[in-house]
Amino acid sequence: MAGRRSDTRERIQQVALDLFVEQGYEKTSLREIAERLEVTKAALYYHFRTKEDIVRSLFEDIAGAVDEVLAWAEEQGDQLNREDLVRRLSQLVQGRFVPIWRFVQENQNALKELHVSNPLMSRMQAMMKLLCPAGADADTQLRTRLALVALIMGHNPEVLPDTSEKQRPEVALRVALELVSPRGREVEPST
Amino acid sequence: MAGRRSDTRERIQQVALDLFVEQGYEKTSLREIAERLEVTKAALYYHFRTKEDIVRSLFEDIAGAVDEVLAWAEEQGDQLNREDLVRRLSQLVQGRFVPIWRFVQENQNALKELHVSNPLMSRMQAMMKLLCPAGADADTQLRTRLALVALIMGHNPEVLPDTSEKQRPEVALRVALELVSPRGREVEPST
DNA sequence: GTCTATATAATGATAGAC
């Protein structure tokens, strides 16, 4: 990557994320992070100005990946296929980003203040807009939201205990796809 | 109700829950709760031994209501209609319990340690078992889980901003029902 | 049942040496 210098910054991000997911954002102190890394708190403060800054850096990392999907989607314009978008999102919540999504989902309230003008959440809102047909009814809005939840929750071994790690993303994607375009209900009078 | 003495205990529960939902469990200090009630911290400690105890009391309250549904469901035995169960659950997440469910959903990680042997969560697990056909495939497991999420998330004005408070529970119920028994997929070969 | 006063420990953060 850019220049060679100790990888402390990345290690901090990694350990912090691990602990945030394990025990929650607020319960995780900088002391704990420092201890697990066998450095001192002051070392952390060299790389990050505040605790929130660590989270922000985590979000910026992933936000770039979301941007790519977002750019692709906007490029499609009117011809955007929502199922394809979901498929791309499914890729996005896999791999190295899994813990981050879980962190976001399980610490909503702790991150609430951070959410204001946070690079990840504003992008996810844009994503919702794209997934949700303009002027969609409430049922569709809720289903769309649940599709995103499905993608994230599907990765959680506690949610699908009998399913292998390999299969979980497939399950999640299937259910998410159903939610964005359910069978037997394309055009419907409702109520 | 039982005996007449100052309603401080209930007021603590109410204010605490409000603050927990507003700003999160960890971010809410006992000082804050006390200040909003215009009492001292020591007063809180008279009614509750610890901060966690306040949460526990909140959970015990709601757990009783869940028990009634659970008892009804077990009474049905084999003839349990899952859609009816969802309908009863829908009732359960309405009314005075709305903020508690939201609190649980948005503070999962903060409550993680409390979750061990916590009266509410163990009951919700039992509920999942009832809702999920024995030996159900992973897709069904995930859908069932999402149905519960739908019931809770549907109440959140931030999730359904254009929908009236009166209509939100109806939307949530509809989507939840779809998830536990989706159309056009009753018996299916799969993979 | 509510108070004042306090104990104790941990937190996020900073200053400045090396």
Place this chain on the structure above:
DNA sequence: GTCTATCATTATATAGAC
């Protein structure tokens, strides 16, 4: 780039008066 030492603040919790 990492350290020691320390800061101010806040937290949960307790003892004991009223």
